[in-house]
Amino acid sequence: MSGKLYALSTGPGATDLITVRGARILGQLDVLYAPAGRKGGDSLALSIVREYLGVQTEVRCCHFPMSADSAEKEGVWDEVAAALAAEVQAGKQVGFITLGDAMLFSTWVFLLQRLVQPQWLEIVPGVTSFAAIAARAQMPLAMEQQSLGVVSCTAPEEEIRQALQQHDSLVLMKVYGRFARIKTLLAQAGLLEHALMMAEATLPGEQCWRQLSEVRDDQPLPYFSTILVNKQWERR
Numbered sequence: 001m002s003g004k005l006y007a008l009s010t011g012p013g014a015t016d017l018i019t020v021r022g023a024r025i026l027g028q029l030d031v032l033y034a035p036a037g038r039k040g041g042d043s044l045a046l047s048i049v050r051e052y053l054g055v056q057t058e059v060r061c062c063h064f065p066m067s068a069d070s071a072e073k074e075g076v077w078d079e080v081a082a083a084l085a086a087e088v089q090a091g092k093q094v095g096f097i098t099l100g101d102a103m104l105f106s107t108w109v110f111l112l113q114r115l116v117q118p119q120w121l122e123i124v125p126g127v128t129s130f131a132a133i134a135a136r137a138q139m140p141l142a143m144e145q146q147s148l149g150v151v152s153c154t155a156p157e158e159e160i161r162q163a164l165q166q167h168d169s170l171v172l173m174k175v176y177g178r179f180a181r182i183k184t185l186l187a188q189a190g191l192l193e194h195a196l197m198m199a200e201a202t203l204p205g206e207q208c209w210r211q212l213s214e215v216r217d218d219q220p221l222p223y224f225s226t227i228l229v230n231k232q233w234e235r236r
């Protein structure tokens with residue numbers, strides 16, 4: 001069999017929110033690359049997919065630094081992309097797992113930029129964190145003519161302010177460490193009553209805040225925290 005690389009979306013956290021296609025492929029891999037939050041640390045993505053791995057699969061954890069040093073980050077992306085390509089050239093079935101959906105705010109995309117042989121690559125889509133949060137909180141993302149904006153809270157304040165004005169619904173990702181600033185922007189836009197925040201959706205530690213005005217600015221939040229805003233949703 002010739003080598004192939006699969007970018008596999010794990011979904012938001014619950015092990016049964018991975019796709020059937022993803023689970024089937026995981027069972028056939030020779031090698032699985034799993035991103036870990038810290039050097040030598042655990043991989044949340046790996047803990048989600050472990051039950052689907054075949055006995056033959058070798059797992060390689062890789063750490064992607066979050067540092068501001070872009071040369072360091074690019075060096076690691078170059079290294080991991082080259083390692084994936086070398087495994088495929090050696091005829092192996094190789095997986096790279098990524099949380100939520102692989103094509104949304106994912107380190108995988110930096111590897112994709114460096115891979116120039118799409119005929120040996122398949123990307124398996126997954127449930128995004130915000131799809132899971134909308135379902136868990138029973139708050140729709142958008143309907144009819146409404147627009148949905150997906151914004152990273154790392155964006156400049158003015159861009160977030162404009163997005164809050166422009167869209168009917170919004171997903172505000174990467175809230176961790178920025179909650180107080182985002183809460184102020186939501187209050188200034190008159191949107192606090194239309195927003196909710198969920199952390200670790202579908203994982204055992206899932207938390208949901210529906211009254212953001214009552215959440216303290218210094219509320220400790222997990223890294224996986226997201227705010228949904230829907231200006232027009234109300235139950236009848």
Ligand SMILES: C[S@@+](CC[C@H](N)C(=O)[O-])C[C@H]1O[C@@H](n2cnc3c(N)ncnc32)[C@H](O)[C@@H]1O
Binds near residue numbers: 101103127128202
């Ligand atoms: C690097 S991005 C990964 C996004 C992912 N690829 C997706 O499809 O949702 C990390 C951000 O996703 C959001 N996120 C991921 N998983 C989450 C979860 N289970 N609960 C809440 N937010 C989550 C948070 O906003 C976090 O800061």
